[in-house]
Amino acid sequence: MEKTLRGVGVSHGVAIGQVRHMGTAVLEPPATQIPTEDAPREQARAEAAVEAVAADLIARGNLAGGEAQAVLEAQALMAQDPELIADVSRRIAVGSSAERGVYDAFAAYRALLASAGEYLAGRVADLDDVRNRIVARLLGVPMPGVPDSDEPYVLFARDLAPADTALLDPTLVLGFVTEEGGPTSHSAILARAMGVPAVVALPGATEVAEGTVVAVDGSSGDVLVEPGEEKKEELRRIAAERKAALAASSGPGATSDGHRVPLLANVGGPGDLPAALEAGAEGVGLFRTEFLFLDDSAKAPSEEKQVEAYRKVLEAFPENRVVVRVLDAGADKPLDFLTPADEPNPALGVRGLRTLLEHPEVLRTQLRALAKAAEGLPVHLEVMAPMVADRKDAKEFAEACREAGLSAKFGAMVEIPSAALRARSILQEVEFLSLGTNDLAQYTFAADRQVGALARLQDPWQPALLDLIAAAAEAGVTMYFTGTRHFFH
Ligand SMILES: C=C(OP(=O)(O)O)C(=O)O
Numbered sequence: 473m474e475k476t477l478r479g480v481g482v483s484h485g486v487a488i489g490q491v492r493h494m495g496t497a498v499l500e501p502p503a504t505q506i507p508t509e510d511a512p513r514e515q516a517r518a519e520a521a522v523e524a525v526a527a528d529l530i531a532r533g534n535l536a537g538g539e540a541q542a543v544l545e546a547q548a549l550m551a552q553d554p555e556l557i558a559d560v561s562r563r564i565a566v567g568s569s570a571e572r573g574v575y576d577a578f579a580a581y582r583a584l585l586a587s588a589g590e591y592l593a594g595r596v597a598d599l600d601d602v603r604n605r606i607v608a609r610l611l612g613v614p615m616p617g618v619p620d621s622d623e624p625y626v627l628f629a630r631d632l633a634p635a636d637t638a639l640l641d642p643t644l645v646l647g648f649v650t651e652e653g654g655p656t657s658h659s660a661i662l663a664r665a666m667g668v669p670a671v672v673a674l675p676g677a678t679e680v681a682e683g684t685v686v687a688v689d690g691s692s693g694d695v696l697v698e699p700g701e702e703k704k705e706e707l708r709r710i711a712a713e714r715k716a717a718l719a720a721s722s723g724p725g726a727t728s729d730g731h732r733v734p735l736l737a738n739v740g741g742p743g744d745l746p747a748a749l750e751a752g753a754e755g756v757g758l759f760r761t762e763f764l765f766l767d768d769s770a771k772a773p774s775e776e777k778q779v780e781a782y783r784k785v786l787e788a789f790p791e792n793r794v795v796v797r798v799l800d801a802g803a804d805k806p807l808d809f810l811t812p813a814d815e816p817n818p819a820l821g822v823r824g825l826r827t828l829l830e831h832p833e834v835l836r837t838q839l840r841a842l843a844k845a846a847e848g849l850p851v852h853l854e855v856m857a858p859m860v861a862d863r864k865d866a867k868e869f870a871e872a873c874r875e876a877g878l879s880a881k882f883g884a885m886v887e888i889p890s891a892a893l894r895a896r897s898i899l900q901e902v903e904f905l906s907l908g909t910n911d912l913a914q915y916t917f918a919a920d921r922q923v924g925a926l927a928r929l930q931d932p933w934q935p936a937l938l939d940l941i942a943a944a945a946e947a948g949v950t951m952y953f954t955g956t957r958h959f960f961h
């Protein structure tokens with residue numbers, strides 16, 4: 473029966489399709505003792521799950537071909553490893569359930585692999601993936617991570633981490649719905665970058681059954697469960713009208729009373745360029761470079777790989793402005809090789825510029841790559857640092873930019889209240905400021921941007937947020953008019 477769930481619409485448009493859930497991390501199966509007479513049944517369940525997972529991996533390999541096929545076939549072999557299967561049987565014989573037997577046998581094998589030198593230790597993630605697949609199948613829960621589907625679907629999740637979303641296939645994901653997350657969470661940002669409708673902070677999202685047909689209205693925040701034909705038609709019509717209105721607009725950005733405001737896109741890498749250009753972007757206002765780092769959280773992309781990605785973005789906007797933000801790792805965007813695993817409160821921890829100042833080689837490589845990427849291009853490159861707290865931060869960032877021989881404007885993001893309050897002193901060191909109102913709201917209202925229940929405080933019209941923006945803007949205007957040539961974005 474048709475019913476409507478209400479959340480917060482964060483990315484316009486309408487998506488109609490079947491629900492697929494993002495599997496959560498596999499819970500540890502309970503270690504309850506099973507009666508001896510149940511052992512044969514558990515044994516049969518374990519064997520069937522192993523076989524089904526191996527067959528599925530091989531089928532996926534056949535579809536994928538190339539390097540992916542080799543990886544998937546190796547995983548299928550892991551699942552069928554005779555030693556592992558024998559260990560599972562032994563555990564079931566002494567009272568483990570099938571899922572617990574698999575879980576414990578894989579844990580023992582994992583420990584062996586992890587201690588067996590660099591190459592085999594690198595296979596631990598593959599082994600974990602195989603274990604997760606078998607345990608999820610035995611527990612009857614969705615596979616952890618991005619759903620396996622060859623058909624387009626609407627992705628439902630508790631929340632989406634940037635690392636999860638980096639793996640999504642844009643041709644399959646019709647839209648996002650999350651139970652957590654606010655309008656400024658990364659699920660929302662990514663949905664907008666992918667150009668798919670999204671609703672966040674929707675209570676009960678994780679309880680909507682897999683396969684249910686839903687219509688997601690990313691403007692109103694409504695999610696219709698099992699909508700009737702008439703309703704679907706109406707939503708499709710509204711979405712088409714909106715698309716047509718967007719397609720009809722052209723030319724340089726301006727307010728309706730003629731004040732020129734260039735339309736600058738938010739991008740996370742070259743993959744976002746077609747949508748930005750199609751929407752009429754005149755340049756880039758924020759290039760979030762961390763998305764280039766999320767493919768492999770164990771190390772930074774090489775300098776060459778970075779040059780290639782930056783150059784593609786810079787080339788797309790000749791003679792226009794491209795504002796690149798250096799890596800903003802930590803908090804909700806952790807990277808294994810940079811982010812401490814044991815921070816009690818990661819949003820208030822070592823993140824953004826703080827991380828880069830602790831790992832100057834990562835910052836140097838990135839700045840060098842940017843300098844090389846911009847060589848010979850007529851683009852107006854501007855480079856800025858995330859999470860600048862004070863003048864000292866700004867000074868260290870500007871020095872690193874100068875040392876890298878970067879011919880660009882250097883700037884600081886204003887996303888910590890201290891930076892807004894002391895914007896004048898920060899402008900002694902850098903040439904521009906850029907407002908990061910997602911984090912600025914988070915830190916001003918002590919309201920985690922990931923928490924859906926606090927969406928009210930993540931509103932750009934909140935007076936306290938506007939006061940801080942005004943403070944930063946005033947500093948920018950004053951510095952500009954006193955002839956120091958600093959300006960404000
Ligand atoms: C632009 C911002 O950065 P991000 O959303 O990537 O944290 C912000 O905090 O407003």
Ligand SMILES: [Mg+2]
Pocket residue numbers: 858887908910911
């Ligand atoms: Mg931020």
